[in-house]
Amino acid sequence: MKIIDKSIEAYSIEHSENEPKYLKALAKETWQKVLQPRMLSGAYQGRLLSLISKIVAPNSILEIGTYTGYSSLCLAEGLAKDGILHTIDVNEELVDMQEKHFKNSPYYQNIKTHLGDAQNIIPQIDAKFDLVFIDADKQNYSLYLDLVMPKLNPKAVILSDNVLWDGKVANPQINDEDTLALRAYNEKLITHSQLETVLLPIRDGLSISRLKD
Structure with missing residues (x-):
């Protein structure tokens, strides 16, 4: 489902920052070698993730769902000096690709990868976060939110990807799991007493939530 007219989307991309060369190489390899390359954040959303991270200037980032590492590197662009990005993924088949492209970036020393179930790993990470990006299995989004809330620094920002789910969330006749x-998660965000949220209709939907003062 195309939410935005193609010509408007193309104009928007043309008038947005370009991705660095190391991200172009990562995107190319993902499309060539990995199943479901559509899961990649892509250049346009990647530049948005980078800009948000630069505005927040986080000392500590948590990413739930590494995939091939594209969004990890976009988010790492905004890290404060000596900041750390913790990224979690369950797919061990992608570890070598992640490692390769992290090494080819300026942020290799700032990225700590975790392999396994995010439900178990999140409580074990000894850190509090300024920025969180949730982009993993959709049925556990609400659980991940519950797990990260106690680990947020004041005024932390939570980004949630795929929250429009090809527009399915707005169609009451579609009720797969x-x-x-995601419908329940979107309601949870907008009604959460500790968060203020805006849902942006770009790509597959991106929510930006901020921990209230």
Whole structure:
């Protein structure tokens, strides 16, 4: 489902920052070698993730769902000096690709990868976060939110990807498990007493939530 007219989307991309060369190489390899390359954040959303991270200037970032590492590197662009990005993924088949492209970036020393179930790993990370990016299995989004809330620094920002789910969340006739989970998650964000949220209709939907003062 195309939410925005193609010509408007193309104009928007043309008038946005370009991705660095090391990200172009990562995107190219993902599309050539990995199943479901559409899961990649892509250049346009990647530049948005980078800009948000630069505005927040986080000392500590948590990413739930590394995939091939594209969004990790975009988020790392905004890290404060000596900041750390913790990124979690369950797919061990992608570890070598992640490692390769992290090494080819300026942020290799700032990225700590975690392999396994995010439900178990999040409580074990000894850190509090200024920025969180949730982009993993959709049915556990609400659980991940519950797990990260106690680990947020004041005024922390939470980014949630794929929250429009090809527009399915807005169609009451579609009720598969992922769609129902994302509908519930979107309601949880907008009604959460500790958060203020805006849902942006770009790509597959990106929510920006901020921990209230």
